[in-house]
Amino acid sequence: MTELLFREDAYLTESDAAVIAHTPEGGIVLDQTVFYATGGGQPGDSGILSWGKQSLEIATTVKSPEGDIVLIPATPTALPPVGTLVVQRLDWGRRYGHMRIHTALHLLSVVIPLPVTGGSIGPEKGRLDFDMPEAPEDKEALTAELNALIAQDLEVSETWITEAELEASPGLVKTMSVQPPKGAGHIRLVRIGEGDGQVDLQPCGGTHVARTGEIGRVRLGKIEKKGRQNRRVYLHLDD
Structure with a gap:
């Protein structure tokens, strides 16, 4: 299996690696990524x-049915x-946008404390779908509350629990549409804030900024x- 360097350091933009496999569709599997x-x-x-003197553009990265991390070239080559x-060199601007948006969406689920039914992340904007029969009355107040949380410059960290511990604490799972991956025996939790200042803790496998600021x-x-029951809320980076 590929070593997940982004899991250890989401800010690592470049690394050496060795090619360990090709997929039938023309993808590349590395020993670490x-x-x-x-x-x-x-x-x-x-x-x-x-x-050497060669290079190729990677358009996207996916997981194979076997769980391998597969780099997909932009054109057949x-x-x-x-x-x-x-x-391997990341398109860092795009990734960092994803990290900022992803962390902001976690905070959006704090200021709108309703079950999440879906979501999407881009480099400049994202969205969450909520089980929300009626639209919020004051969008500006929600925006102010969200920006106030961001401005606290809270630490973003991770911890791990067992699958059994997660089953004993079902309230940690906010997403109705995407369940945490199971089978490895442990689940990664992303925490925003520390101690009495903790504002969010939920299962997540994505990449995040180190501080909300x-x-x-x-x-x-x-x-x-x-x-009938769902509202889609869009979030945009404002700078």
Whole structure:
């Protein structure tokens, strides 16, 4: 299995690696990677793979049915042979946008404490779908509350619990549409704030900023009705 370097350091933008496999569809599997694979509403990373005097553009990153992290070239091309040593470089601007938006969406689920039925992350905006029969009365008040949380510059950290501990604390899971991956025996939790200042704790496999202050100011966009019980709330980076 590929070593997930982004799990240890979400700010690592470049790393050496070795090609360990090709997929039938033309993807590349490395022994270790800084590229996050599509999952949990967060898109797969893009960037560049280079070896010798050659390079290729990576359009996105996905997980194979077997769980491998697969880098997908932007165009069909000759792949570096298995065993080749390569350098992988993230499109950092895009990834960092995902990190800022992803963390902001966790905070959005704090200021709107309702079950989440879906979500999507982009480099400049994102959205959460809520089990919300009626639209919020005061969008500006929610925006102010969200920006106040961000401005506290809270630490974002992780902890791990067992699957049994998660089953004993079902309230940790806010998302109705995406359940935490199970089968490995342990679950990653992302915490925002520490001690008495903790504001959020929920299962998540994505990448996040280290402190909420890195998000910058945000604004809430349109709120759409999506079915009888659902409202879609858009969030935009404001700088």
